[in-house]
Amino acid sequence: MAVKKHPVLRLIEQGEGLHLDFKFEVSDAPKFARSLVAFANTDGGTLLIGVKDNGKIAGIRSEEEFYMIQNAAMRYCTPEVSFQTKEWQIQGKKVLEVIIPKPVPAQTGGNLIPYKAPDKNGKPKAFIRIDDENMLVSGVQMKIWQKQKNRKEVRFSNSSEEKTLLACLKENEQLSLSDLKRNCGLSSFKTEKLLADFVILGLVKMETTAGGDFFSLENVPELI
Numbered sequence: 434m435a436v437k438k439h440p441v442l443r444l445i446e447q448g449e450g451l452h453l454d455f456k457f458e459v460s461d462a463p464k465f466a467r468s469l470v471a472f473a474n475t476d477g478g479t480l481l482i483g484v485k486d487n488g489k490i491a492g493i494r495s496e497e498e499f500y501m502i503q504n505a506a507m508r509y510c511t512p513e514v515s516f517q518t519k520e521w522q523i524q525g526k527k528v529l530e531v532i533i534p535k536p537v538p539a540q541t542g543g544n545l546i547p548y549k550a551p552d553k554n555g556k557p558k559a560f561i562r563i564d565d566e567n568m569l570v571s572g573v574q575m576k577i578w579q580k581q582k583n584r585k586e587v588r589f590s591n592s593s594e595e596k597t598l599l600a601c602l603k604e605n606e607q608l609s610l611s612d613l614k615r616n617c618g619l620s621s622f623k624t625e626k627l628l629a630d631f632v633i634l635g636l637v638k639m640e641t642t643a644g645g646d647f648f649s650l651e652n653v654p655e656l657i
Contacts, residue, residue, distance in 0.1 A: 440521065441481065441530070444481060444530075445481070445488045448565075449486070451478070451562055451564060451565070452478040452479060453478060453481070454468055455480075455485060455486055455488065456480055456482045456483075458483070458493070458498070459482060459498050459502055459505070462508065462509055465502065466551065467550045468567055469505060469506055469514040469516065469548075469550065470548035470550045470560050471561055471567035473510075473534075473548045474548050475562040476536075477534050477536070478532075478562065479530060480531040482498055482529040483528040484528060490523060492525075492527050492528065493527050493528065499518060502518070502531060509551055510549070510550050511548065511549045511550070512548060516531050516534075518531055519532070547559035552569070559575065563641060563642065566643055571610065571625075571641070571646045572625040573632070573646055574641065576626055576629035577633060587630045587634055588634075594619060597617055597618065598617050598624065598627050599650070602649065602650045607649040608648055609644075609648075610645060613628070636651055638651045
């Protein structure tokens with residue numbers, strides 16, 4: 434009869450990624466808070482405390498780890514990020530599993546996103562999880578969240594600015610945010626606002642990568 438593999442080992446085998454991160458220890462509460470909000474703003478996930486980046490089990494070194502996590506969530510996350518924990522004994526060591534639930538979209542009743550945590554300069558910023566990294570949220574994504582949170586109706590009005598931006602996208606298979614700001618002749622704020630509207634309307638697809646946001650047409654209005 435096959436022996437079941439320990440749950441922690443199964444997680445470690447997955448490797449760090451969109452839904453999983455390894456932490457040797459919790460020694461920097463603001464930095465740990467960035468991990469909490471990144472998962473909370475994206476798709477939820479799991480942090481394994483007491484596991485090195487290479488997947489080697491080191492074990493937590495202090496019973497204070499849980500309280501340090503709690504402090505990071507309560508003091509440095511705005512709003513507070515909820516989480517659950519599990520303690521595991523493996524290879525004679527204790528590993529703490531921290532589980533952050535998936536966010537609830539604003540349009541279905543959720544209203545907490547975006548969660549924020551201090552950046553390296555101590556300023557509250559929103560982070561998301563991209564692959565195995567925590568990244569700052571772009572201005573476009575922030576505007577999308579704000580519109581969804583406020584349940585503000587978004588309409589296509591066929592204005593000259595809307596047509597200019599869509600024409601830029603129509604001429605290219607995919608463009609970065611910086612390319613659009615540079616090529617379309619619109620202000621940075623206006624470009625981000627219109628892109629947010631177009632993404633919500635389903636006219637434009639946004640792909641967020643470690644290298645930034647990229648945009649492509651999904652549906653072209655007949656008037657363009």
